[in-house]
Amino acid sequence: MSNVPAELEYTEAHEWIRRLPDGTAEVGITDHAQHALGDIVYVELPEVGRAVNAGEACAVVESVKSASDVYSPVSGEVIARNGALETTPEAINQDPYGAGWMMRVRLAPGGGEPKTLSAAAYTELLSRESD
Amino acid sequence: MAMREPTIFECGAPQRGASDQWPTPAPDAMADIPPRLRRERRPRLPEASELDVVRHFTRLSQRNFCIDTHFYPLGSCTMKYNPKACNQYAMLPEFLGRHPLAPVASSQGMLRCLHELQEILKSVTGMSAVSLVPMAGAQGEFAGVSMIRAYHRARGDLGRDEIVVPEAAHGTNPATATMCGYRVREIPVNADGDVDLAALRAAVGPRTAGIMLTNPSTLGVFERHIVEIEQIVHGAGGLLYYDGANLNAILGRVRPGDMGFDVIHMNLHKTFSTPHGGGGPGAGAVGVSNRLAPFLPIPIVGEDDGRYRWLDEHDLPQTIGRLSTFMGNVGVLLRAYIYVRMLGRDGMRAxxxxxxxxxxxxxxxxxxxxxxxxxxxxxxxxxxxxxxxxxxxxxxxxxxxxxxxxxxxxxxxxxxxxxxxxxxxxxxxxxxxxxxxxxxxxxxxxxxxxxxxxxxxxxxxxxxxxxxxxxxxxxxxxxxxxxxxxxxxxxxxxxxx
Missing domain, CATH: 3.90.1150.10 (Aspartate Aminotransferase, domain 1)
Known part of the structure; x- marks a missing residue:
């Protein structure tokens, strides 16, 4: 069964969000997503300073099977990106919730908060999908 | 069990070769090349005798796992069987020897073949007009979406900046839309593989330039709501693009033109069985409805009283233009022409x-x-x-x-x-x-x-x-x-x- 840390929020498109105390959020793809993609060989991340909108494609993850868009789960401005993934994209396979983080976003004030899932709700989604 | 085939470098030895067969360079051949542009060292090239080379490449060719040796369930998506007759007749010296700039008067035979191919493709797809010039499926898609863009612009309808693409689409569809300057709106399909009509209705509007659809889809099923999809997209002022990748399933049975599509690209190198090993050359002919006909890429072949000639920007002033030098991959088009003529109407349905x-x-x-x-x-x-x-x-x-x-x-x-x-x-x-x-x-x-x-x-x-x-x-x-x-x-x- 996939690892779904209780302290994070999730989306139906298999991204995770870690809300930090300073009002920013860290974003990556879930353990389930990395497992489904297989060995990741290339990651394209958004530029720092780019505005991202919830639900829109913001990054690309390429594995030996496929290339897939990553949808931003939040709206705001990209303030950091995990440049280490350029040389070690396998970090997403090895540690999706840690070294495999993809970008940090300063959340847009007030609006743009999409419906995210709790760890329990995401776990339920995964068990439905595996039927 | 199979033995490793050495590289061509390992097949030979220094100074070995078939140098008596090389043309002798003129003594002053290097004279007008400035010294700073000349190589300082000889390039490291394999040195092998003719027989070494023949054996090496023959052994490699015998390891091909291909449609001529094995069942190949990649299908028309990659390569159908290419009947040898198509190759044989397209290689006639009268075709091979023709210069692309040869005058129209001495090219009537080839022009007639291409004109008949245009007519047959129109008939098979139910479209009003066809251009054969796109040199691959990707270029056919580019031509198709460029015509959609030209159509909206010609009408002064400038707010349409989105193309709708179902998630079951070929990856090339969103890539083409993006390449043509559009924003892609992806919509889901339901559990039975049909487009989610509610999501389509919610996605279309005054920003919709069109939808790109493959039917049958990449899920291997025929889109059962194609009539409703046509009404929804046309009702919103958008056009319908048909990705012809899966045309093989419906040849002679259903026509994209009758389903209401405005533009289609056909992979002649797939459905119409022309060879394209090693990545090319292909042929991505496009067919269009009446409203897109003025925008077709040029040149296309016109006929007037049994005489054939190229139609260019003088005949089609609103054309999206030329996609290649000359007129597409004529060698490939001839193979497709022979294929469809051998099949005929009944063969196509079969x-x-x-x-x-x-x-x-x-x-x-x-x-x-x-x-x-x-x-x-x-x-x-x-x-x-x-x-x-x-x-x-x-x-x-x-x-x-x-x-x-x-x-x-x-x-x-x-x-x-x-x-x-x-x-x-x-x-x-x-x-x-x-x-x-x-x-x-x-x-x-x-x-x-x-x-x-x-x-x-x-x-x-x-x-x-x-x-x-x-x-x-x-x-x-x-x-x-x-x-x-x-x-x-x-x-x-x-x-x-």
């Missing part, structure tokens, strides 16, 4: 009938063995999907393991892991040219693999066992792109760089 019959027969037999069709409630088109999700969970095997093991058993692997929305998927397309005996042999191989999942899992996980190379490291292959023969850089260093 292609679609046998392609879908073969796919449905194979799907039914594999389902009876215990494999899971991804869309069990649907009749397959010319291709179908098997999902190995259940076997992956039960036996910890993957679609790739099955694909590799098939090679050992004498079958080319089907497409794996596409489309992306079906987990552990095999996309199988037998095409119309396979006999029942071949299909049954493929089923036997799949039965054996299914048994091995339980009885000999290790053999499956470590396949292939009988190929010239074993399981390749696909992560390394994707990340380390340097394919230089390791002997080459060392040799350069020893030359005293």
């Amino acid at each position: 292609v679609a009938d046998h392609a879908t019959l073969n796919a449905n027969y194979l799907c039914a037999r594999l389902a009876a063995l215990g494999f899971d069709p991804a869309y069990p409630s649907r009749r397959a088109s010319h291709e179908f999907l098997i999902t190995l999700k259940r076997q992956a969970r039960l036996y910890e095997i993957t679609a790739m393991d099955v694909a590799k093991r098939l090679l050992d058993l004498g079958f080319h692997a089907p497409t794996t892991y596409f489309p992306l929305i079906v987990p552990e998927c095999l996309l199988i397309e037998p095409t119309e040219t396979e006999s029942k005996a071949t299909l049954d042999a493929f089923v036997d191989a799949m039965a054996r693999i299914l048994a091995e999942m339980q009885s000999d899992r290790e053999r499956l996980k470590s396949a292939p066992h009988t190929m010239p190379v074993r399981r390749l490291d696909d992560v390394r292959a994707a990340k380390q792109l340097d394919l230089t023969w390791p002997g080459a850089p060392a040799a350069a260093e020893s030359a005293g760089a």
Whole structure:
């Protein structure tokens, strides 16, 4: 069964969000997503300073099977990106919730908060999908 | 068991070669090349005799695992069987020897072939006009969406900046829309493989330039709501683009023009069976409805009282322009022309009938063995999907393991892991040219693999066992792109760089 840390929020498109105390959020793809993609060989991340909108494609993850868009789960401005993934994209396979983080976003004030899932709700989604 | 074939560098020895067969360079050939542009060292090239070279490449060619040697369930998506007659007649010296700038008066025969091909493709697809010039499927898509853009602009309808693409689309569709400056709006398909009409209704509006649709879709099923889709998209002021990748399933049966499509690209190098090994050349002819006809890429062939000539920007002032020098890949177009003339109307329908019959027969037999069709409630088109999700969970095997093991058993692997929305998927397309005996042999191989999942899992996980190379490291292959023969850089260093 996939690892779904209780302290994070999730989306139906298999991204995770870690809300930090300073009002920013860290974003990556879930353990389930990395497992489904297989060995990741290339990651394209958004530029720092780019505005991202919830639900829109913001990054690309390429594995030996496929290339897939990553949808931003939040709206705001990209303030950091995990440049280490350029040389070690396998970090997403090895540690999706840690070294495999993809970008940090300063959340847009007030609006743009999409419906995210709790760890329990995401776990339920995964068990439905595996039927 | 197979032996490693040495590289061409290892086949020869220094100073060996067939130098008597080279043209002798003129003594002053280098005189007008400035010294700073000249090589300081001879390039490191293989030095091998003619017989070394012939044997090396003959041995390599004998290792080809291809449609001329094996069942090839990648199907028209990649390469159908290419009838040898098409090649033979397109290679007639009268065609081969013609210069692309030869005057129209002495090119009437070739122009007539191309004109008849345009007419036949119009008739097969139900479109009003056809241009043969796009030189590949991707260029056909580019031409198609460029015409949609030109149409809206010509009407002063400048707010349309979105193209709707269902998630079951070919990856090239969103790429083409983006390339043409559009924003892509993806919509889902439902559990039976049809477009989600509610999502489509919500997605279209004054910003909709059009929809790009493959029908039958990449899920191997015919879109049953095509009439409603046409009404929704046209009702919103958008146009309908038909990706012809799966035309093989409907030839002579249903026509995209009758479904209401405004533009279609046809992969002549797939459905119409022209060869395109090694990545080209292809031919991505486009067909259009009346409203897009003024924008067709040029040149197209016109006929006036039995005389044929090129129609260019003087005849089509609103054309999106030229896509290549001259008139597309004429050699490929001639092969397609011969193919459709050999088939005729009835033969064309028989292609679609046998392609879908073969796919449905194979799907039914594999389902009876215990494999899971991804869309069990649907009749397959010319291709179908098997999902190995259940076997992956039960036996910890993957679609790739099955694909590799098939090679050992004498079958080319089907497409794996596409489309992306079906987990552990095999996309199988037998095409119309396979006999029942071949299909049954493929089923036997799949039965054996299914048994091995339980009885000999290790053999499956470590396949292939009988190929010239074993399981390749696909992560390394994707990340380390340097394919230089390791002997080459060392040799350069020893030359005293």
